[in-house]
Amino acid sequence: MVELLTGFSLLVQQFKALYKKNIILSWRNKRSTFLQIFSSFFFIFLIFAIDKAINSSLSSTTSYKNIPDPKPLVFPPIPPCEDKFFIKRPCFDFVYSGSGRRIESIVERIRLNNPGRVIPADKVRSFQTPDAVDAWLYSDPMHCPGALHFVERNATVISYGIQTNSTSVPKRGRYEDPTFKFQIPLQIAAEREIARSLIGDPNFSWVVGFKEFAHPAVRTFSSVGTIGPTFFLAIAMFGFVFQIGSLVIEKELKLRQAMSIMGLYETSYWLSWLTWEALITLLSSLFTVLFGMMFRFDFFLHNSFAVLFLVFFLFQLNMIGFAFMLSTFISKASSSTTVGFSIFIVGFLTQLVTAFGWPYNKSTKKKYKVLWSLFPPNLLAKALSLLGSATATSEDTGISWSTLAKCHKDDNECVITIADIYKWLLATFCLWILLAIYFDNIIPNSYGVRKSLFYFLRPGYWTGRGGGKVEEGGICSCTSSIPPLEDVIPDDEDVREEESIVKQQVLEGSVDPNVSVQIRGLAKTYPGTINIGCCKCSKTSPYHALKGLWVNFAKNQLFCLLGPNGAGKTTAINCLTGITPVTAGDALIYGYSVRSSVGMSNIRRIIGVCPQFDILWDALSGQEHLHLFASIKGLPPSSIKSVAENSLAEVRLVEAAKMRSGSYSGGMKRRLSVAIALIGDPKLVILDEPTTGMDPITRRHVWDIIETAKKGRAIVLTTHSMEEADILGDRIAIMAKGRLRCIGTSIRLKSRFGTGFIANVSFIGSTPGQTPNINGDAVASTEPHREAVKQFFKYHLEVVPKEENKAFLTFVIPHEKEGLLTRFFAELQDREREFGISDIQLGLTTLEEVFLNIAKKAELEIAVAEGILVTLTLTSGQSLEIPKGARFVGIPGTESAENPRGLMVEVYWEQDEDGVLCISGHSPETPIPPTVQSTASATTDLQLGRTGTVHGFVIDPSEVEGPNHR
Numbered sequence: 001m002v003e004l005l006t007g008f009s010l011l012v013q014q015f016k017a018l019y020k021k022n023i024i025l026s027w028r029n030k031r032s033t034f035l036q037i038f039s040s041f042f043f044i045f046l047i048f049a050i051d052k053a054i055n056s057s058l059s060s061t062t063s064y065k066n067i068p069d070p071k072p073l074v075f076p077p078i079p080p081c082e083d084k085f086f087i088k089r090p091c092f093d094f095v096y097s098g099s100g101r102r103i104e105s106i107v108e109r110i111r112l113n114n115p116g117r118v119i120p121a122d123k124v125r126s127f128q129t130p131d132a133v134d135a136w137l138y139s140d141p142m143h144c145p146g147a148l149h150f151v152e153r154n155a156t157v158i159s160y161g162i163q164t165n166s167t168s169v170p171k172r173g174r175y176e177d178p179t180f181k182f183q184i185p186l187q188i189a190a191e192r193e194i195a196r197s198l199i200g201d202p203n204f205s206w207v208v209g210f211k212e213f214a215h216p217a218v219r220t221f222s223s224v225g226t227i228g229p230t231f232f233l234a235i236a237m238f239g240f241v242f243q244i245g246s247l248v249i250e251k252e253l254k255l256r257q258a259m260s261i262m263g264l265y266e267t268s269y270w271l272s273w274l275t276w277e278a279l280i281t282l283l284s285s286l287f288t289v290l291f292g293m294m295f296r297f298d299f300f301l302h303n304s305f306a307v308l309f310l311v312f313f314l315f316q317l318n319m320i321g322f323a324f325m326l327s328t329f330i331s332k333a334s335s336s337t338t339v340g341f342s343i344f345i346v347g348f349l350t351q352l353v354t355a356f357g358w359p360y361n362k363s364t365k366k367k368y369k370v371l372w373s374l375f376p377p378n379l380l381a382k383a384l385s386l387l388g389s390a391t392a393t394s395e396d397t398g399i400s401w402s403t404l405a406k407c408h409k410d411d412n413e414c415v416i417t418i419a420d421i422y423k424w425l426l427a428t429f430c431l432w433i434l435l436a437i438y439f440d441n442i443i444p445n446s447y448g449v450r451k452s453l454f455y456f457l458r459p460g461y462w463t464g465r466g467g468g469k470v471e472e473g474g475i476c477s478c479t480s481s482i483p484p485l486e487d488v489i490p491d492d493e494d495v496r497e498e499e500s501i502v503k504q505q506v507l508e509g510s511v512d513p514n515v516s517v518q519i520r521g522l523a524k525t526y527p528g529t530i531n532i533g534c535c536k537c538s539k540t541s542p543y544h545a546l547k548g549l550w551v552n553f554a555k556n557q558l559f560c561l562l563g564p565n566g567a568g569k570t571t572a573i574n575c576l577t578g579i580t581p582v583t584a585g586d587a588l589i590y591g592y593s594v595r596s597s598v599g600m601s602n603i604r605r606i607i608g609v610c611p612q613f614d615i616l617w618d619a620l621s622g623q624e625h626l627h628l629f630a631s632i633k634g635l636p637p638s639s640i641k642s643v644a645e646n647s648l649a650e651v652r653l654v655e656a657a658k659m660r661s662g663s664y665s666g667g668m669k670r671r672l673s674v675a676i677a678l679i680g681d682p683k684l685v686i687l688d689e690p691t692t693g694m695d696p697i698t699r700r701h702v703w704d705i706i707e708t709a710k711k712g713r714a715i716v717l718t719t720h721s722m723e724e725a726d727i728l729g730d731r732i733a734i735m736a737k738g739r740l741r742c743i744g745t746s747i748r749l750k751s752r753f754g755t756g757f758i759a760n761v762s763f764i765g766s767t768p769g770q771t772p773n774i775n776g777d778a779v780a781s782t783e784p785h786r787e788a789v790k791q792f793f794k795y796h797l798e799v800v801p802k803e804e805n806k807a808f809l810t811f812v813i814p815h816e817k818e819g820l821l822t823r824f825f826a827e828l829q830d831r832e833r834e835f836g837i838s839d840i841q842l843g844l845t846t847l848e849e850v851f852l853n854i855a856k857k858a859e860l861e862i863a864v865a866e867g868i869l870v871t872l873t874l875t876s877g878q879s880l881e882i883p884k885g886a887r888f889v890g891i892p893g894t895e896s897a898e899n900p901r902g903l904m905v906e907v908y909w910e911q912d913e914d915g916v917l918c919i920s921g922h923s924p925e926t927p928i929p930p931t932v933q934s935t936a937s938a939t940t941d942l943q944l945g946r947t948g949t950v951h952g953f954v955i956d957p958s959e960v961e962g963p964n965h966r
């Protein structure tokens with residue numbers, strides 16, 4: 001036997017294998033990995049394009065340009081009113097108030113002497129008083145950019161006033177400056193003409209020049225700092241959505257569960273994802289900064305490379321941690337895009353709020369800052385705004401490693417620095433990871449299993465001794481009380497005997513060395529839950545899926561568990577593999593208890609499981625699956641390759657070894673699952689319906705593999721194929737409704753539960769060659785023959801037909817009549833012509849029949865216990881209400897002189913595809929035999945039912961068939 005790795009070396013091996021799996025998955029999913037790493041190029045290009053558009057709209061403003069040597073602006077003219085942004089036509093270049101000849105002449109000269117353009121007379125409007133101007137401006141807004149108010153005080157004094165619309169109005173991204181555009185030209189014109197008028201020289205030289213400061217270009221708008229947060233959030237969203245998707249899909253497809261059963265350490269699992277995503281994030285951040293530099297943004301060129309890189313890296317890492325945490329709440333991978341989109345929208349809005357200065361200012365309380373900083377996009381917005389304002393002008397040197405913890409010298413509202421943001425991002429990242437692990441443990445998994453809210457307070461959790469204790473049901477739902485399980489003594493003698501052997505061994509504390517698994521009264525009740533929703537409460541009642549199993553599985557043997565759907569087979573397997581906790585009882589696997597966490601971790605090392613549904617990664621090949629599971633199992637690294645090769649050869653997948661399992665056929669997937677279950681030489685192999693979906697050739701091949709695998713180990717197999725059970729099973733048990741109904745070898749079951757021999761008699765005139773005429777004469781002619789044959793069977797073998805129709809009769813002949821059969825059939829054959837028989841078929845009972853009988857019996861048991869009534873419609877048209885499952889039913893009111901005890905029918909029951917019992921037909925009405933005690937007169941069941949239907953009365957089959965008849 002191979003020595004498996006343990007402890008730290010196993011953890012490292014598992015980590016490496018999972019890390020490799022993540023690399024392969026990312027490589028096979030190139031498009032999303034490419035987007036994760038390089039999407040920054042696209043977004044930075046967008047920022048670049050937006051920046052260019054903004055720059056071109058700002059290029060006409062002087063603040064944008066470097067002005068080392070400003071030009072003087074001489075005689076700025078009064079512009080035409082149409083030049084004003086947003087003007088209503090007709091408009092006036094200016095209006096004025098004041099009266100008198102001198103004022104009129106001043107206005108006249110302003111018009112005529114306007115530099116470069118004479119202002120037309122109809123473009124100037126006069127008013128008597130300033131109040132009149134105001135009234136006009138108020139009632140006709142936006143028809144004029146400025147007004148002059150003249151007052152002639154005396155011959156040497158003329159005063160004037162100016163009004164302009166000081167609102168700076170934007171147009172196509174530019175702003176109008178009313179002071180320079182309207183106010184100053186009006187002022188110069190008014191003063192010039194007043195001076196000339198007072199001096200009396202109309203040509204008096206009046207030169208006024210304006211000159212702005214020499215200044216470097218000022219970038220009051222940082223594209224990266226302003227629109228960057230949204231774009232960089234979008235970049236991070238790729239990684240965020242892919243990460244949630246990857247984690248949830250492994251949960252949804254139960255891949256994680258499968259790895260856990262194989263003995264996967266949680267630490268390896270989380271570490272493998274974390275380190276891989278950290279690497280992708282690192283590359284993505286590196287390229288973000290490099291692309292930013294490539295597009296020559298001051299933001300990227302002037303701030304230190306390391307500072308920028310850390311901002312993007314820590315932010316994206318934080319988002320990955322956030323994704324880890326959110327993934328614990330999501331159960332469907334398809335929801336990850338919706339979650340990502342919602343986070344993006346919320347992030348966009350909160351980043352807007354952050355950009356407006358809230359809550360990172362001195363007046364906002366600290367608690368709001370703390371709360372706000374818990375959402376990573378807000379920290380990014382703040383960091384980018386700090387880095388943006390640190391590179392606003394060419395004078396600003398940006399933020400370097402040494403100024404990381406310092407506020408910008410002009411920032412009076414500085415409450416947070418880049419260094420603080422780093423600390424916040426790191427701290428919240430750790431918080432998300434811890435919360436992810438915590439929620440992962442306390443939120444019920446797909447089997448409804450979770451740990452208690454305070455599981456981490458148990459010392460056993462940290463020491464590995466007793467920390468595996470789990471609970472069932474949601475956190476916000478209370479489980480209803482579980483009704484006790486009644487102690488039922490099994491009907492079947494073999495099951496009773498098996499139970500007493502196990503109980504005896506438990507009592508004596510003796511361990512049979514030939515026993516691999518000892519199941520000791522294993523019971524499983526799924527707790528009913530009361531889910532308290534916002535509008536209504538939903539309640540489910542507890543369900544006893546396993547009602548106390550006592551059984552030993554021997555070594556070197558295949559134990560086959562059969563049972564109808566819902567019998568509890570998978571539940572039993574899940575209890576053995578630790579997927580679901582047991583409610584009562586225990587199971588020892590090679591001496592280790594499934595109830596103890598230490599026992600369970602030992603069990604995981606010695607079992608291999610092929611689950612009911614294939615649990616495989618579509619993107620991994622068969623070979624990669626085997627390498628991964630062999631590593632998780634702890635096989636020494638040197639042996640993994642050869643073990644995988646042998647396994648592939650065993651299941652005939654060598655040629656498909658390198659093909660992705662997504663392209664495997666159903667049968668190939670099942671074979672791969674069987675190979676995974678057998679890897680690492682497990683001492684107990686559990687195969688849950690391993691041959692489902694296989695063609696007969698492949699199935700036979702897998703049977704060979706299983707047969708070979710029996711040596712040296714115990715195998716538990718569940719199947720719905722009776723042939724498979726018959727061929728492979730050394731011991732077979734049939735379960736129904738959570739209990740073992742029978743146990744033993746195939747032959748024993750057939751002889752005990754098989755109905756014996758089945759004889760099928762068909763009649764001349766009913767076969768295709770002898771099709772009856774349209775009136776059914778030929779069929780009608782079989783009636784006397786059928787009666788004669790029935791009498792013949794009744795007389796010689798004491799059997800009545802199990803099934804009959806116009807074409808044939810089916811008789812079940814019990815085993816004890818075996819001795820009479822040779823003579824009986826010889827005679828029947830001799831009288832074939834006389835009886836109008838066309839064919840006689842005789843067959844042995846099959847395991848399938850045993851199965852159907854047991855399943856039906858269990859169903860009847862439940863039906864009788866529940867006392868459900870169903871309606872039986874007789875051929876006469878009369879309806880009877882009878883208990884579900886009743887076989888012989890007496891018809892009330894049929895007593896006559898001829899039949900003093902009345903008439904009865906035998907009801908035939910069958911199970912539909914859901915296993916529910918329904919009536920398939922009934923025998924002709926026959927007189928109730930005198931041996932029957934319970935008749936209509938003896939029962940009180942004669943009254944009319946609720947619906948007015950008559951109740952039939954149940955007759956004990958033993959009274960009809962006699963005590964020896966089964």
Ligand SMILES: Nc1ncnc2c1ncn2[C@@H]1O[C@H](COP(=O)(O)OP(=O)(O)OP(=O)(O)O)[C@@H](O)[C@H]1O
Nearest residue numbers: 447448526543545564565566567568569570571572
């Ligand atoms: N998590 C659960 N919560 C409540 N009831 C459950 C749960 N899992 C299984 N059951 C119920 O327990 C019963 C046994 O289910 P189980 O899956 O063990 O049957 P099975 O014998 O494996 O059937 P199949 O042949 O269809 O696989 C079923 O009635 C099922 O509805």
